[in-house]
Amino acid sequence: MPPTLEELRGEVSWLAGRDIAMRDARWVGRFSDFTRLAGTFRAGRVFLAGDAAHVHFPIGGQGLSTGVLDALNxxxxxxxxxxxxxxxxxxxxxxxxxxxVARRVIDNTQAQLTLMRPGCELDALRTVFAGLMAAGRESGQRLGSMISAQDTVLPEHTAGPGPAAGTFLDNVVLATAAGERDAIQLLQEGKPLLLLFGEEDSGHRDQARAWAGTLKVVRARAVPGVPYEAVLVRPDGYLAWTSGGCGLQEALSVYFAKDAPPGRP
Known part of the structure; x- marks a missing residue:
């Protein structure tokens, strides 16, 4: 049976704990709570992303966000x-x-759906969860980061890529030779970024010379919160490598091919 505006209003009012007025609906649809996760996101030359790769209850728009991040990756x-x-x-x-990441989104949407289900048998669970949420800001921030995917940590692809590798680089403002630039501005060309901090040259630029055609290399003044001599930033904003980990050339080789020798395509 097609859903009605009155049915939607009743459900939303129940979730909110107060009466919610609604009128002039343009479209009302019904979503299922079934979930699907592809066994692999790549098979040869075929790649799956978004709803083709993972389907779940569409609470909080997490399916849309996950699909966009699939495309970005x-x-x-x-x-x-x-x-x-x-x-x-x-x-x-x-x-x-x-x-x-998709598996984790499916798990947390199923947990949220459980809390939303009617029935007194779940009241105890809702009470415990509400108490945890009220205990302090940390719980809310953790859930917010999970729902927004800002706490995503990528797996390592090298033997020890360094502290903070796999995490998202904050949009810090950097003082460069071309003036102040934030991380997003430096990544706008879509190139991987090698950021060198401070005035001393520790040889990182020379180590990356074989990838000069692919990399964008920028020297910047050291900033609080980035306690490294150098970091390698992927085009999607994640740290692929930080100084203090494996060799820079090892990390570069995992992600990028070396430049072709002169005279070759």
Whole structure:
């Protein structure tokens, strides 16, 4: 039976705990709570993203957000592969990075759906959960980060890529030779970014010379919150490597192909 505006109003009012007025609905649909997760997000030249890869209850728009982040993760990798600048296993990292995230989204939406179900048998669970939420800001921030995917940590693709590798780089403002630039501005070209901090040259630029055609190298003044001599930032804003981990060349080789020798395409 097609849903009605009155049915929707009743459900929303029950969730909110107060009467919610609604009128002049343009479209009312019904969503199922079934879930699906593809066994792999890549099979040869075929890649799955968004609803083709994962389906779940659409609470909080997390399905849309997850699909957009799938595209963000895959887009720059495909671009490098088309240009012949991708490391040998770069496209395989798409499944390794995005499928666990989709699994986690499915799990947390199922948990949220459980809390929403009617029935007094779940009142105790709702009471406990509400108490945890009221205990302090940390609980709310943790849930917010989970729902927004800002707490996503990517798996390691090298033997010890360094502290903070796999986390998202905050949009810090950096003092460069071209003036103040934030991280997003430096990534607008869609190129991986090697950020060198401070005045001393620790040889990182020389180590990355074989990838000069792919990398954007920027020297910036050291900033609080980024306690490294150098960081390698992927085009999607995640840290692929930080100084203090494995060698920079090892990390670069995993993600990017070396420049072609002079005279060769």
């Amino acid at each position: 895959l887009g720059w990798k495909l671009a490098l592969a088309v240009r012949g600048a991708a490391g040998a296993g770069l496209l395989d990292t798409y499944d390794a990075e995005r499928r666990p």
